Amino acid sequence: MRYNKIPDEAVRRLPTYLRGLLSLSEQERKKISSQRLADFLGVNHWQIRKDLSYFGGFGTPGIGYDIEKLIRQIRKILKLNMVRKAALVGVGNLGSAVLRYPGFRIYGFEIAAAFDNNPKKIGRKIGHITVEDVSKLQTLQKRKIDLGIITVPCEAAQETFNKLITAGIKGVLSFSPCYKTGRKKIKVITIDIAMDLSRLSYYIPPSQFVAGQALS
Amino acid sequence: MRYNKIPDEAVRRLPTYLRGLLSLSEQERKKISSQRLADFLGVNHWQIRKDLSYFGGFGTPGIGYDIEKLIRQIRKILKLNMVRKAALVGVGNLGSAVLRYPGFRIYGFEIAAAFDNNPKKIGRKIGHITVEDVSKLQTLQKRKIDLGIITVPCEAAQETFNKLITAGIKGVLSFSPCYKTGRKKIKVITIDIAMDLSRLSYYIPPSQFVAGQALS
DNA sequence: TAATGTGAAGCCTTTCACAGCA
DNA sequence: TGCTGTGAAAGGCTTCACATTA
DSSP states (O other): OOOSOOOHHHHHHHHHHHHHHHHHHHSSOOEEOHHHHHHHHTSOHHHHHHHHHTTOOOSBTTTBEEHHHHHHHHHHHTTOSSOEEEEEEOOSHHHHHHHHOGGGGGGTEEEEEEEESOTTTTTOEETTEEEEEGGGGGGTTTTTOOEEEEOSOHHHHHHHHHHHHHTTOOEEEESOOOOOOTTOOOEEEEOOHHHHHHHHHHHSOOSOOOTTTSOO | OOOSOOOHHHHHHHHHHHHHHHHHHHSSOOEEOHHHHHHHHTSOHHHHHHHHHTTOOOSBTTTBEEHHHHHHHHHHHTTOSSOEEEEEEOOSHHHHHHHHOGGGGGGTEEEEEEEESOTTTTTOEETTEEEEEGGGGGGTTTTTOOEEEEOSOHHHHHHHHHHHHHTTOOEEEESOOOOOOTTOOOEEEEOOHHHHHHHHHHHSOOSOOOTTTSOO
């Protein structure tokens, strides 16, 4: 393969392709063309081919892609072909919801631990996970957990982030925008719900102009 | 202003700047330079200046930006300088958590209604919102609600999406990736938690290789 | 002097068109 | 014929350096 740089955007799209393929594999179909997968997902066919070509040629000209084989390939690329364990910190409303979120299963993730600093929550069971005290975060390395999910309130985000780094976590998915990563060589992905809603607002002409509501 | 195209990426960053400014305005400081705001947020100073310049010159050379004024300007750009009401559909674990999510407040959003199709949930109060039957979605237009938040399970996403369109919703924030928008001229932003975690996985070398676990 | 606003360069990503293979 | 894989073109975004202004 002759590409020396793989676009982040291509990586970002791979999980979508994987989801589509998994869905299509349930219907008894063996092969699929980039065109049909693209239609199924509502994307462009050349985009799919280009993205896959960054990682190698997985298809057969004139035929298409073998669904099962491509699923294995993408899993391998995303390093999902092994147990990937995550720990969640902050068992509030959002944290509990994420713990019970059924969507992780198809990608093979296991949320293997949950932590909180509220004594009332420690020991409680959410699904099949027992909430532990945040002081136990240091056990993560031994337990081979290398992904962290932050669902604590804004004020506690920085401290939580630092603790996860100390605990040897290598990647963080955070639902709070309130922290700085410094120069740590750690991958962080932030999901900021309110920010996304604000961004949506930009694109939508409002249905009302309440008198005196608009500011200068 | 001489730009004919404003990058989506610039729009995406505005809410971040707004959050930083709001945070800084609590400290009694009137002016701020792009350099200081950049340091505070952990971004580049020229990026901030460039992004703001797409919308017009808001600063004073040699001095910086007036914090309060810039907050008003960004609010106006993002159309947050008026009441923006959103309706949430799907009062499960995730939906309830989003309803109670405190982060919307600083951007001035109001989640004004919540819907579910489960009779057990209808009539229940979450925070100060009473859950309504999805059949009442048609009342949204009258109630001047033009943003929708989808937190239903995957299987119900497409139907929910269609119903929101019919109800006159102009923008959708969806936590489910399982729908197609068709050629509707509506803005949709999707938050796919599992997809983001998969993407994170790509960047993280795993701490373990369980024997026999890795596939082909 | 201190900071903004911006043209231009450079880089990354998307799109296109088509050679080549089954 | 049908579909992949990819070089090249086009487009969009980021970074830089500096003219300009208070």
